[in-house]
Amino acid sequence: MAGNKMIFISGGVRSGKSAWAENKILHAKARRSIYLASGRAYDNEMAQRIERHRQDRFYDGWTTIEQPIHLEEALxxxxxxxxxxxxxxxxxxxxELYAGWETGTPCAAQPGCMEKKWAALQETLHGIRAVSELLVVVSNEVMDDFIRDEPYQRWLGRIHLWLVAESEEAFEMENGFAYKRK
Structure with missing residues (x-):
């Protein structure tokens, strides 16, 4: 375990997990509320959604860091x-898994590629915890996401298990209610 407190929350799409996590951060007695955003705009609709969410957070006092891939660059x-x-x-x-798909060789198809990204993610989250008062990590449930291929499900399950083990608290969100799992 590294640094300060980490909370992990997972749940289905539209379960309320992101709003619950935002509330946790806004009620922490922290220097700043930082939002690390992993979304990417692949089309005009997604670009508009990202901009709308960024503006909403701005008015609530958030500092948003757009970091869809190289999370370590936020440190x-x-x-x-x-x-x-x-x-x-x-x-x-x-x-991360599908980076490089446009060339025909996504990371998921390259031996050792995801292992390197996984090691970097673990190191990055330890680094974030070392400086932050609180780190809240949000994720969808393993079987609830729209991507249903084996490497994605396997890696998501592996990451979730590690996050639960590393967190002081872990919650599952369902129908707007957070159920404590750890």
Whole structure:
């Protein structure tokens, strides 16, 4: 276990997990509320959604760091005492697994590629915890996501197990209610 407190929350699509996590961060007695965003705009609709969410967070006092792939690049922008929300593991994982698909060789098809990204993620989350007061990690349930291929499900399950083990608290969100699992 590294640094300060980490909370993990998972749940289905539209379960309320992100709103619950945002509330946890906003009520922490932290220097700043940091939102690490993993989303990528692949089309105009998604770009508009990301911009709308960014503006909503701005008015609520958030500092947003758009970091869809290389989460470690956010570390130098964090300050001691920040409360950090990373939303969402599943979008980061999809971005990483399928990086390079346009060339025909996504990371998922390259031996050892995801293992390196996994090691970097673990090191990055330890680094975030070392400077933050609180880290809240949000993810979809393993079988609830829209991507249904074996490497994705296997990696998401592996990451979830590690996050639960590393967290002081873990919750599952269902129908707007957070159920404590750890």
């Amino acid at each position: 130098p922008r964090l300050k001691t005492g920040d409360a950090v929300l990373w939303d969402c593991v599943t979008t980061w994982l999809a971005n």
